[in-house]
Amino acid sequence: MIRLAVDAMGGDHAPIEMVKGVNLAIEKFDDIEIHLFGDENEINKYLTPSPRVKIFHTTHVLDMGVEDPIKELRSNPEYSMFKAIKHVKDGNADAVLTSGPTQGAVVGGTLILRRIKGMKRVAICPFIPDFEGRMRILLDSGANVEFRPEHLLDFAVVASIISKSYFKVENPKVGLVNIGAEPGKGRAEDIEAYELLKNNPQINFYGNVEPKEMLTSDVDVLVTDGFTGNILMKSYEGAVKAFSDAIKKEVYSSFKAKMGGLLMKNAFKNIKRKANPDVVGGAIIVGIEGILVKAHGSSDAFAFSNGIRLARELAKEDIMSKVRVAIEALHNE
């Protein structure tokens, strides 16, 4: 049985969507047991009782706009998110899932679970779907704003393991996000990272990848610093959103376009389905001693149940042991 610690209170639609997501997951996967952290009364309103769900009552919820999660962690450890993370630390669960604030999850992961020996930085690692439904791993997407080239090598090694174990890619190609395809492009750190990635036997290095080729190039993993990764991801999301809004506006501007829009409804649905980040369920916080999945703050029950699936599969694949071995090998070379 896989034991998953789940924060019922984090997220814009908590606890209702989180608990409904748990209901969905419990029905779907008979090999999981869920330890649900949050307000017992609230949880019981929506929970379908199951012998595989246990509630751990907590009194505090980490605000989605929390400014100083380190202070919160130190002053009051009764937060549902931190208690759930602690549950993994204490060996009572195999993985943890939260929809709470990202920086809270990064802080909780780093200070409670601690960094993996040898890794200097923690990274946020989302899966970016293209319009064909193919996933690419991007990291760091925002845990650290400052970086050193060797951090990107650590990230590349961990993400390659995730790609192999979770996406079953045999020899995942790693690309370095850069402003030009040729070697020698980018900042001093990028040029140094290029050499590190190229020369490391644990990595199948593809070379530089420009953001405009991100969704069409044949890479499985994209590494960069947290500032750049965040800019990349949010530019991409912003462009897709603006384009969608423009299409909707045009559709409503004429009868002909409205008819066209109706006929294209399924086509648009197909695109949305393939590129739907809710299918992923969440980003992995990598570099820490435990499996921590951060679901989107706006997750609904469907998205959250996919977050549970992701946490479950990472635990089943025993991803932590593989990561530990690889990082040790990397730093003993």
Add this chain to the structure above:
Amino acid sequence: MIRLAVDAMGGDHAPIEMVKGVNLAIEKFDDIEIHLFGDENEINKYLTPSPRVKIFHTTHVLDMGVEDPIKELRSNPEYSMFKAIKHVKDGNADAVLTSGPTQGAVVGGTLILRRIKGMKRVAICPFIPDFEGRMRILLDSGANVEFRPEHLLDFAVVASIISKSYFKVENPKVGLVNIGAEPGKGRAEDIEAYELLKNNPQINFYGNVEPKEMLTSDVDVLVTDGFTGNILMKSYEGAVKAFSDAIKKEVYSSFKAKMGGLLMKNAFKNIKRKANPDVVGGAIIVGIEGILVKAHGSSDAFAFSNGIRLARELAKEDIMSKVRVAIEALHNE
């Protein structure tokens, strides 16, 4: 009469599209005189003779993939692009336009025209159209990969002048590209730049702008370093391209969607027209002692003629004098 130096040989479709663009512009604007740099025989194949067009024969073309433009500039100054830039330096033209390689234009601008006194960095400054046709100025979009906070202040001042003079925005709002909206977000340099921008009386500072809000927020100017600006712009372009391709693919996948696509043809055309970067004509290389417009490498005659229009209007507005005054005021504060 406004005198424009034009590189006929730079660009993927040179010289044919460049010369045709000149033909269009000469017909459209009766207050311009064009000094065309390139292979005389080639140019004459496509040029509609006009007393307002003079050809300056050159022997060399800067390759679009040029690796070391500084070396090229030093070893052989007979390149059409560099000769056209030199023409401005010598006081024989009021502005220069090229579709040649961007780094060539940056190098030529910096080494031939020289930086404006007080400005430490040159920036590439494109206009980014949203889907409503509204333009926002983004800089730096790739001239420099390393930066200091004070460079962003210089950029903000220059871009504000362009916004006022060219787009007739009375009090242009300047946003700082960042990974969060709240003050205190980003790298050490961003946090410092935030304070500089906030406290400077020449700037109407809006605050941080996340890339996902870039196209909807009420800013006129977006400043960041060249690495981030380039990532932002190319992520945006890549996402729009991938989304468009996905729609096209879906349209061809079923009869119903094909009919829908036909009915929506005008709607898609409207969107494309509004968000068409060809309408802009080019990016401005700012920070140098002269007006240098870099048209897209893939420019056709229409786009290139808009580049001529942009160069013409910047010259008419006497943008250089305004920039000089503002930069001097900034550094004498």
